[in-house]
Amino acid sequence: MGWNPLVVNVIVIDMSDQVVHCLIHFVREDKRTYVSIVYAKNYYIHRRDLWDNLCKHTIFVGNHPWVIMGFFNVSLNLEDSTAGGSNVTLAMREFQECVDHMRMSDVSQSGLHFTWNQRPNASEGILKKIDRIMANDIFINEFLNAHAVFLSYRIYDHSPAVLKIPTLYNSNIKSFKFLISLFIKRLRLELDQAQIWLDSDPFSNDAREEHCHLLHAYNSAVIDEERFLQQKSKIEWLHVGDNNTSFFHKVVKGKQHRNHILTVEDNMGNIVEGRDVPACFVSHFTNFLGNSSNSTPIDIPVLAAKIKSAIFDIGNNKSLGPDGYTTEFFMSTWNIIGDDIVRVVQDFFSKPITD
Structure with a gap:
């Protein structure tokens, strides 16, 4: 492996015969993420050591960004194979349990869905998705524009997988959600001070009125935030708990990540990325719809x-x-x-x- 130390630093934390655990530091942005590179064994019983290793590594990673990528040698879902079948195998179930334990999900991707082929000629051959790039919610929140690209396998049996992390992307536009959160943060601090005042002078009418006013304003702001996030996440209201804000933040981030289009192919077959994508859409629909x-x-x-x-x-x-x-x-x-x-x-x- 090789990398430019002025751009990234890579520290190998641990390795086994099926996985290499690393910590990657993006120098210019001062961001870090854990990355685990997998090359799983063929026999499902031997892969149990891999699943156990990954689950244990979850404790080490904690609440930090984490990506797992590579060759897992087993499908995660029934639609990941053209071989048919309506039953989840034991090997698939063990993989699913490991993914659920790590709270991983597929990174937004483009390119091929099936990443492995077994002589797909005429009516014979099998296509499967047994290579993946997955990440935890913390990584998706930290690197919202990250996406996976699965390239054509050509003469090989596996599709090359590339994880693109455009960390230099920066937007100076503050969202409405940001302004709501900033307002709530200010109200929270003011409410804390009012409660300290009330605690030190419990018989003060001014302290009681100030506390009542701020408490009402804070509760209203929290409800407004939940309603805004609910509308943006496009899901039905959850009748659980007193505050679903963290849940809706997670849903909104997930939807933004999945729906964000970072790579397209234009009419000439050229791959367009980054900030050129909007112009490509405008050009396509102008030609398609006319004036x-x-x-x-x-x-x-x-x-x-x-x-x-x-x-x-x-x-x-x-x-x-x-x-x-x-x-x-x-x-x-x-x-x-x-x-x-x-x-x-x-x-x-x-x-x-x-x-």
């Missing part, structure tokens, strides 16, 4: 009852757009704004699309 000069309005009538039915069929807590208003808002105020919404929708479908 607006020849567009025509839809001549099928859009009935008011159909519009209302479509909106009322959406879940109460679903967000209709970037303004954040939920369907519940439109339902509860339909007698006031319903006619306006119908006119806007009908007007949209009655005119040609213009620039």
